[in-house]
Amino acid sequence: MDNVQEKIINSAEFQDFLSFAKQNKIENKEGQPYILLEGFLHVSRFVLLNTYLGILANKQGYNVAFIAGSDGNTQCNIAYKALGAEPIYLSELQYKKSFIQKIISKLKRELRKSLLQKDLTNLLNFKEGTVNIGAYVYDTVIRVTPNVFTISQAQYQVVVEKLEQAVEVYYKYKSLLSAKNIKYIVLSHKFYINYGILGRVGIENGASILSIFGGLIKEIKDEDFYMESDTKVTPEILERLYQLPKETILNFISKRFSGEVLQHDVYYAYQTKREYEDTEVYLNLKLDKDKPIGLIMTHAFSDVPHCTGFSIYLDYYDWFVKTLELIKDIPQVQWLIKPHPASVLYEEVGVVEEVIKAFPHIQLVPNDIKPTSLFRISDAVVTVRGTAGAEALLFDNQIILAGASPYDSLGLTINCKNEQGYKSTLSQIQKKYKRTETELYKAQCALYWITSNASYSDDLIGSGMPPNLSNEVIFDTETNNYKQACHLLKMQDWQNHVFIKNINRIFLKNNSNSLSVFSPIA
Secondary structure, eight states: OHHHHHHHHHSHHHHHHHHHHHHTOOOOOTTOOEEEEEOSOOOHHHHHHHHHHHHHHHHTTOEEEEEESSSOSOHHHHHHHHHTOEEEEGGGOOOOHHHHHHHHHHHHHHHHHHHHTTOOGGGGGOOBTTBOHHHHHHHHHHHHSTTOOSGGGSOHHHHHHHHHHHHHHHHHHHHHHHHSOEEEEEESOSOIIIIIHHHHHHHHTTOEEEEEETTEEEEEOSHHHHHSOTTOOOHHHHHHHHTSOHHHHHHHHHHHHTTOSOOHHHIIIIITSBOOOHHHHHHHHTOOTTSOEEEEEOOOTTSOTTTTSOBSSSSHHHHHHHHHHHHTTOTTSEEEEEOOTTGGGGTOTTHHHHHGGGOTTEEEOOTTBOHHHHHHHOSEEEESSOHHHHHHGGGTOEEEESBOOTTTTSSSEEEOOSHHHHHHHHHTOOOOOOOOHHHHHHHHHHHHHHHHTTTOOBTTTBOOOOSOOOHHHHHHHHHHHHHHHHHHHHHSOGGGSHHHHHHHHHHHSOOTTOEEESSSOO
């Protein structure tokens, strides 16, 4: 990967973009507030967008700085330096070591106590200031540690190392925010230790967070809004979606279900699978058409289970295992389970299959079946907050949620608040009924909003990475993104581009929790 990054940096396309950055070099002035660009994610889309943000913010009276892990030879470091942004390196930030060691010693004692009790779950309660650093440690541990899907599977020393890192990072960010008047922080992620804690410390110190998600920039000023999904479907968003041509919504959904949308989950769920006839599903799985069918759509277990706040269970793996236990006592429902389509990306292939060996009442669906083939015959879909639930709404399924979700405020889902209510809901699954046309279109708009932002592409910010992450594909995608952007930057007045205008709205109209969208609704 490092060799690929070096090739990208030395490419004519990246060097051409550096020329643009130098031509639009910003000028920092003493006394002006700062916008802080995050420089941890070294991909062209984020480099392009951050560069535009820096130029536009500087014109509105903001100094520009960027934070990176260290002074390495990366796309971010090189591009932002060419722009004239002030570099800040996490490895060089100062903090009071003696003070932090006392905090870490206390947390270690708590962890040891938990370990003796064979329970590390109280890690989620660890806080510094208003920031729940334990959640970021939890999600980082299960993401970076092979074969660890829930915190109780992690080794004590691994958790301690990440906890020490989180405490250190928290106080480094506190020191930085105290030393500089930072008004905006741009983030590519709101989770994991380096990203998530930066955003939370920023809010703690009065900064606004500009959270980037594909074709969406969300401005965040408070903790509750920070913990909400960036693609949360609100009444305001629905009203804006209703103003779009209906064909735009329906055509996108059609492309998604046929696997034509460039997005990893779509590729693994639809492009590489096949459609089954309803009769084929019934025969293959020996299902009774007269009995209700419950479909459990699992999550990628290590994919930030604490990204949007509330969940009945500790994490996705904990939810999965305990759901299997609960439904042992619900024989009147025919239970099917489908592993997450992108489990291969998280090195989780075979985990679901191994766990359900102890639960003979569960049927694993065929590996090559499209989710839509299952949604047509199922009556209820069970998930914590997965996109599969939003998809299944279009097929009249009852959607049972065990946590906060981007689509839980539509009035179309069953939002369980505790395990007792969750079990009761599972036990009451009935045959599905047809939704009204109004409900259906609301669900279609919601699915469009939740999923189209992730796959948004534009010549000015480029396209996302294809599912095939070979070195050749990475190089071609990244250099093509720089090539297309530079072509547009040279051929027209780029500052009149639709999403550049929307970015400017952030700095010209400082509305609380405003939403600035490139596309699909500007």
